[in-house]
Amino acid sequence: MKISILKNVLNESIQHVSKAISSRTTIPILSGIKLDVNHQGVTLTASDTDISIQSFIPAEDEKQTIVQVDQPGSVVLPAKFFVEIIKKLPSQEIQMEVKENFQTFIAAGATEIQMVGLDPEEFPVLPSIEGNQTVSLPGDLLKNMIKQTVFSISTHETTPILTGVLWNLADNELKFTATDRHRLATRSAQLEGTEDVKFSNVVIAGKTLNELSKIIPDQNTLVDIVVADNQVLFKIDRVLFYSRILDGIYPDTSRIIPTTHKTELILDTKKLSESIDRAYLLSKEEKTNIVRMQTMEHGGIEISSSSSELGKVREELELIDFKGESLRISFNSKYMLDVLKIIESEQLMIAFTGVMSPIILKPIDDSQSMYVILPYRTTN
């Protein structure tokens, strides 16, 4: 393998694939990035077995020659050092040549690097994914759907399936669900032209979705998603992102979502968020994060928390609308804040069926997302 390549293009590809590198891998070859060179260009691959990312650098784009290929070939280079050194090379043009025993020579300006390479034959082969279950959606929509659900996943490894986000697609509706048994987040989106595609129980690790989000550009990019038996493939421009589907059956969450309610409040999202945040500051000192909310006789609601060591916080907040019975309820304010942070709507609806029933939160101008928080059983 012998090439000369542009630094900024190589660097961008390295940044993409390096998101699949785990610092804790016990398999030496997986701490490397694989380079495959042919006359079309260079393909970089990295994998931690759960995630694999592949990025293709074409030899030429419409504007310029990016890679000059003198000799095709492959090598695996130590990721950590490779990632850091390429960024810091002194010139835009980089020469790379693989010699005996995969010793790799990199030259840029007056800098010469000799890197211990590994045998590319040892690198795991990426899964081949049959492409019959394919949907496309805009990158920013996908990023939003991830952001608005992934915070509700479980972080406990005792229930691995709950560390992922459930994806269902049926009747042109893609739906994400996440729950840690104390709270739940759902977000749906209408997709067009997916009548023939249907899947359920596709569960993707939250960690993986966060890495995927970082790779999706902010500009309007279309992401192609291919769902196979135990793998999902995301195609973003010239990047292929493979993820394992988590094993197991995702629990049925429909039963914990109340279908009726006795109290309905409409509130200003920002004001509620700031108010809960102040009560949270005190509640977190007690480790429980318990905050109380109660309707007041003269209208409005009271938000309060207390700590035996520090004192009390009490707030009054106006209601935009109020329907149904008065109530007094306690909940984990951290869970409520997590929801309030990602709601983009200026107003939100909170619905209750009783002191011990799940609390429902919905943005006013968006019927596609819903959040549920289980209340605390408190003595007073």
Add this chain to the structure above:
Amino acid sequence: MKISILKNVLNESIQHVSKAISSRTTIPILSGIKLDVNHQGVTLTASDTDISIQSFIPAEDEKQTIVQVDQPGSVVLPAKFFVEIIKKLPSQEIQMEVKENFQTFIAAGATEIQMVGLDPEEFPVLPSIEGNQTVSLPGDLLKNMIKQTVFSISTHETTPILTGVLWNLADNELKFTATDRHRLATRSAQLEGTEDVKFSNVVIAGKTLNELSKIIPDQNTLVDIVVADNQVLFKIDRVLFYSRILDGIYPDTSRIIPTTHKTELILDTKKLSESIDRAYLLSKEEKTNIVRMQTMEHGGIEISSSSSELGKVREELELIDFKGESLRISFNSKYMLDVLKIIESEQLMIAFTGVMSPIILKPIDDSQSMYVILPYRTTN
């Protein structure tokens, strides 16, 4: 105590004094901020016994009423909660009232807070400092002098005196010295009108100087420094910053600074820095950070490092000037980078007396600072 006070002014004062709050204090009263109110204004005090910071808020400044004092008094409030909640209060005007058992009521907008206060009589009294040894210097000069020396202090608690920066003042020259026995940094400044002031062996903890730096504003402020037997007081606007002087005698560092040298190189600071940085990337994988520098026959120098697992880096760098004998020397590249980062001069001089003698670095256009790095004894 009963006042109403402007949020942004109170918040700024809290930010200043809270730098003296240690999260690991075992003395409960020291986890608090003391407020003393009289008709002139409010004084905030915080202390971790090593550092004490006091900030005064006048009742009025030229523009407006800042504090309306209804009743003077004092209280100690839990710092962590107080710091966080004041920032997040919903209105600019804050009411504070201390009632029975130091229970403190804070009201702002529709928010009411009841805080458990502590007895201000239990708060330690700040040292009284006799003001005969006083110097003034511009805040940005002091910040620079700290930045250009403090990185060389020792982080080992086994030699407490070396965890500080040595201050000496004589003949109108203020000199800072820091060393961890492997490297040394000195920075001097000419002060005017300090003929009558002289001190030596004033050693101030590096940690303290870093906190002090954060409080000094970037605009041209004059800092008054009062040196007493075991305390130093810094006066910055309305903030008083008290620091303990470290116990013990600072070692004589004059012997480790070579007075003659056999080789002298003039280099471009930025180019050398980038070159050492690349060699460092590899050297740090070996934990030793060893980088080699050697003069080349055809002029210029070679910078190189190697790692058995990863490979080698080799660089050539032009010299702006070269005097004396050729050489080959090994050193800790992290120490060299630390110096290169804080040198503001575009060019620097590196001087050597031999493979095992200290390396001297000096900015070309600044005779007031000097850095020394001890070389490594290597076999090849």
